[in-house]
Amino acid sequence: EAVITLSEAEPDYWKRFDISPSVMQRFAEYKKQVLANRNNKSALPGLLRRAYGDTYWFYFMFK
Numbered sequence: 001e002a003v004i005t006l007s008e009a010e011p012d013y014w015k016r017f018d019i020s021p022s023v024m025q026r027f028a029e030y031k032k033q034v035l036a037n038r039n040n041k042s043a044l045p046g047l048l049r050r051a052y053g054d055t056y057w058f059y060f061m062f063k
Contacts (some may be wrong), residue, residue, distance in 0.1 A: 001056035027046070030057050 004027050007013045014024070027056045030052050037044050052058040 002060075005057055020056050025058065026052075026055070030055065034061075 003014055003017045003019060004023070011024075023033055030048070033048060033051075034044070037047055040047075042063065048062075
């Protein structure tokens with residue numbers, strides 16, 4: 001998850017770390033939710049906590 005966060009624009013780089021397809025898919029869903037709710041910054045943490053509160057992405061963005 002940290003590799004994806006730090007090299008989001010370079011998916012080919014992720015291959016070096018053998019990131020599973022399920023983690024890549026989960027990140028795509030996370031990013032979609034962030035972008036869909038980006039204008040509601042005060043509610044965003046609450047919206048994402050249930051599904052992504054256990055991820056590095058959530059921690060990196062909100063902690």
